[in-house]
Amino acid sequence: TVSVREVLQEIMLNVWAKAEQKQIKLRLSAEEEDYLIIGDGNRLKQVFLNVIDNAIKFSHMNTWIDITIKREQDQVVVIVQDTGIGISEEHLERVKDRFYQVDHQHGGTGLGLAISQQLIELHGGSLLMESELGNGTTVTVKLPALTQEEHFESDIDPGVV
Numbered sequence: 001t002v003s004v005r006e007v008l009q010e011i012m013l014n015v016w017a018k019a020e021q022k023q024i025k026l027r028l029s030a031e032e033e034d035y036l037i038i039g040d041g042n043r044l045k046q047v048f049l050n051v052i053d054n055a056i057k058f059s060h061m062n063t064w065i066d067i068t069i070k071r072e073q074d075q076v077v078v079i080v081q082d083t084g085i086g087i088s089e090e091h092l093e094r095v096k097d098r099f100y101q102v103d104h105q106h107g108g109t110g111l112g113l114a115i116s117q118q119l120i121e122l123h124g125g126s127l128l129m130e131s132e133l134g135n136g137t138t139v140t141v142k143l144p145a146l147t148q149e150e151h152f153e154s155d156i157d158p159g160v161v
């Protein structure tokens with residue numbers, strides 16, 4: 001099992017210096033301690049590193065990025081919201097295509113979102129991009145939450161059973 005909250009906290013530490021350079025504040029809000037899911041922690045780190053790296057890359061100086069974790073029925077939902085340059089409707093349709101970039105001024109390969117989307121789908125989840133040109137972008141990732149039973153089973157030492 002993976003703690004989504006831990007994954008995000010680690011990524012926030014990783015990107016701290018980059019955000020600091022642009023005086024961008026990262027704010028995490030989460031009510032629960034962990035938000036457990038079944039998955040591959042390293043792959044999930046890769047996803048959120050890309051999503052948060054994008055948010056920083058396409059934000060203006062001296063802004064903030066809000067990261068929210070919450071529970072919605074049987075899903076863990078992560079929302080990454082920036083107030084950056086945004087994406088127009090025509091580009092928004094294509095940003096998850098491999099190698100697609102709105103412009104080529106910011107480096108990278110344009111693979112980040114294509115890979116992120118696939119990794120999230122392999123976890124049984126979904127990745128949604130919403131944006132408004134000039135106003136910012138919101139990325140919503142939904143992942144199936146660990147059920148009570150799975151939670152219980154994962155607490156049992158397999159060596160004892």
Ligand code: ATP
Nearest residue numbers: 054055058086095101102108109110111112113137
């Ligand atoms: P890589 O992730 O491989 O380093 P990349 O960041 O350009 O390169 P993606 O993460 O796939 O590639 O994003 C694709 C494109 O979508 C970006 O180049 C950018 O044009 C647009 N985009 C993604 N996230 C945002 C965002 N938060 N705000 C504005 N544009 C974005």
Ligand code: MG
Nearest residue numbers: 050054112113
């Ligand atoms: Mg990227």
